[in-house]
Amino acid sequence: MLLLCAPAHAQLGNLLNQAKQKAKNAVRQEVSRATQQATGAAINALEGNAQGNNQNNSQSNNQETQSSFVSEQNSKAASVSKTPIPEGPAVPELMKLTPSWNQYDATGMQIANFAWGLRKASNDEMRELAEQLTARAKYDRSILAGLEDGTYEMEYEEKYELKTRLENELANWSALYSELGEITSLLFSAEFKQDEHGLWYYEGNQLFIVGMHMTNIPASEEGIVGNRTTLFTSRDNKAFFCTSDYQPKVANSDEIAMAKRDQNLMTNIAILFEGYPVDYCMTTQPGVMAKEYAQYYNRALSYSSTVKMAIDNNSPDNLEFKPMPKAGALNASLKSQALAAEKVKKTDLVDVVITSDSWKVETNALGTPIRRVIYGYAIVKTEYGKMANRVSWAEDYQGGSYGKLHAYGVGAGGSFYVK
Secondary structure (H helix, E strand, O other), rough: HHHHHHHHHHHHHHHHHHHHHHHHHHHHHHHHHHHHHHHHHHHHHOOOOEEEEEEHHOOOHHHHHHHHHHHHHHHHHHHOOOOOOOOHHHHHHHHHOOOOOOOOOHHHHHHHHHHHHHOOOHHHHHHHHHHHHHHHHHHHHHHHHHHHHHOOOHHHHHHHHHHHHHHHHHHHHHHHHHHHHHHHHOOOOOEEEEEOOOOEEOOOOOOEEEEOOOOOOOOHHHHOOOOOOOOEEOOOOEEEEEEEOOOOOOHHHHHEEEEEEEEHHHHHHHHOOOOOOHHHHHHHHHHHHHHHHHHHHHHHHHHHHHHHHHHHHOOOOHOEOOOOOOOOHHHHHHHHHHHHHOOOOOOOOEEEEEEEEEEEEEOOOOOOOOEEEEEEEEEEEEEEEEEEEEEEEEEOOOOOOEOOEEEEEEEEEEEEOOO
């Protein structure tokens, strides 16, 4: 009996296992059919197929599951639908140019000529342009951000084309503001700081340049008188034209005309920097670079206001008359020669003063003399009185002796009016 029971029990176990396996298979088949039907419905819904999987409607026990799944998928499909790219503001002509690789290519030169041409542009025109540049730059950066984070979905080629075009526009936008910044630094290079209240200021007496121009930039040379520039400064809350050593001078009519053009230039630059460009730089650049546009903006503003004061205050009353330079030990013996040398190039010369007590010998690398030099002042007559201009004279070495005294150059010390 024991021998017979074991096989009987095994057979019963096999029968039970077979029954369980059939039940599991039946469940798997039903689940598989339901999943297939539901998946088919979702795909049809995404592709816009109105028929769905109605061919399986005979199986009523799966309809509720299918309906729920399709509804969920439709909802997901709606949530990822494309957001249309909004139409942007007009593109300013400068932003339409072929991107500039450097300031000397065609676009770089066009931008430079435009920037220097702001000497002649009206302030109202620049306010209008500033609004256009800001509107387009904000739009471009907004769309680029949307392309990056998936807000706007496009085909790859279409997306690449749009992205490239917007980036090129912004490259020209940046090139323009870099050029404007360079101009402000050429005319006025003071470093501005902020106090505890956020107000910008610069320290010490600074020189401002009038009449700067650039080689091969025709617009920068319009209205410039010869190759000369003039200077102005501010001291004790008073602005005036001056020499390189800060001595007050009276600007002539040509210099005043140049100063007025440069005042308009810097006003227009300030208008273009105001607002968005400065704020954009502050929020996107690291460290000291964050204040780069703010530096340009404040330089332009300060220049514009200071040169206007210098123009309004241009008067002989600003002049300071100093004592005549003191003659040196060589003045008595060489004065007549120095006077003759200066008369060759100065028609308004009235006198010379040699201030050197001894010669300064200049040699070559081997120690052989080249020339010997003395320093002093050429006294000239001007509309407002006598002016002392720092000069030098030299005798060239001729092997064992020196030649005739001749005008050599300008020495340190600048120019000033004398009593």
